[in-house]
Amino acid sequence: MAQTAFHSEAALQRSPLTVLDPQGLPVEPAKMLSMAPRLSSLEGQTIYLVDVGFAGGYEFLEEMRNWFARRMPSTHIVLKRKPGNMFLDAPELWAEIKERAGGVIFGVGG
């Protein structure tokens, strides 16, 4: 065990030490927003599938689009790649979804 200018090894073992907390300080947490109201059903709705950009995500969502075509054909699916990489905002796409879609599914996290 280390020996310092302040404590002999024997003293370290004998007496309780008081030490400082090494962890960072909490900051203002993210503001919580309400979720959008849910749809009563997906019948006749337009749903966007948005690939956020991790490899394999687009292909996964293609299969999800196929699932909707097989199981819920009245739901109109729009499959999109998010512009930019997965860490960038895409306000134009968000505005398009707000205007044209009843709901959105993002995938797949990496």
Next chain:
Amino acid sequence: MPLRFSFPPYPVVGMPASKLREYIEGNDPVTGAPLMREVVDALTKPLSGEEAKPVPRAVPPPRPRLLAPGTEENLQRMFIESGWTDGLPIILPTEERVAEMLTGTSHDPGEIVGQMSVAHRGEYTAYTVEKVAINAVMAGARPEHLPVILAIASTRHPAFPSSTTSFAGMAIINGPIRNEIGMNSGLGALSPFNFANSVIGRAWTLMSINLGNARLGDTFLASTGHNLNYNNMCCAENEEKSVWEPLHVQKGFQRNESAVSVFRGWSIINSMGAANAIRPAHEETAIMLKAFPALRSVATLIMDPLVAKGLKDQGFETKQDVVRWLSENVKISAGQYWGADVIYAFMSPLAREGVEPYATWSKLPKDALIAPYNDPSQMNIVVVGGESNPLWLTTDFSHIQTASVDKWRPEGGLRRDARPIRMPVPPACSDESCGLPS
């Protein structure tokens, strides 16, 4: 805000369509429920009260500055078991030790240095000069090292941001501080034979854990992890032996200023053989660089001064001359480039948006050759080593930031111990040539 998540089996990358279809038709491996039923429910099931009107989250109350007293043995155990260390014993940050460490700077202990998180866009924690000093004590540092450690902390970059891809970091120190605190830039500079290199590098690791809030399996998800995370390739540039401009001067500092440059990457290839044995270093480097994805054209070479001298003798007057040559001469096939996962993730969106040269490259046949290191300003050279042989490291590290060390020095000069701790240094030759050609 609250979100509704479902989980397919993972990973999805590289899976045939039939397997992805199985995933879609199958269950969420976390909940065991049918995946698509969950997805449809997520869109249609009425919101809960919390989802419709989430309770604002309050700032967590500050933790006490001091931990409950304990014996040396119990506190060592608590630090390790709390996940506050790198798995190795630490120097316990007693009040006296932290107070002594704080003599290493004139900045107020309560001054906020920054915020950090190992999780990209994760929740950050703030840290003060005192918090940095606590972690510096834990790493085994002395007050003379604190200005460099504070400079690293001031970049706000963790040494290992969380990514399943397992990042590594590198810290290169330039300027007079290198010799003032006995850093090694020469023989074995990247090996564990120098006190300052070791404790400064370790302090960055501990700050990343404690100030960057790294918790394995929660905020930190590196698949294999990276052994460089223990020390982060912390060393000094060998300015005395380099034939080129020091790194920090390239980044806008004066030669007589001290600065730390932080880098991030994944991969290192050791040249293994000497330059000019058969091929010159720049041609050998061009071969090695083909192994990397060339993401955003980044690469960093860490070369022994003998390699730099050899390149200069061959007409490369500056570091920029070398990286310009590499930028023009490293060629890989378009198929190799676009086949890399990180290129898919970060460069494909640019190609789709018409950004050149990526848009053109994306339309080329797979066997067409491209020069993927198209931006030599993203390529760096650091001269490190002891001139025992013209060897070098080729990395995919990117330069993130260069920060002032001098800003954090104490008034009245660096706070050094009466007898500063120094590890054994290699014997020097009287004429400094060691029988090697100049």
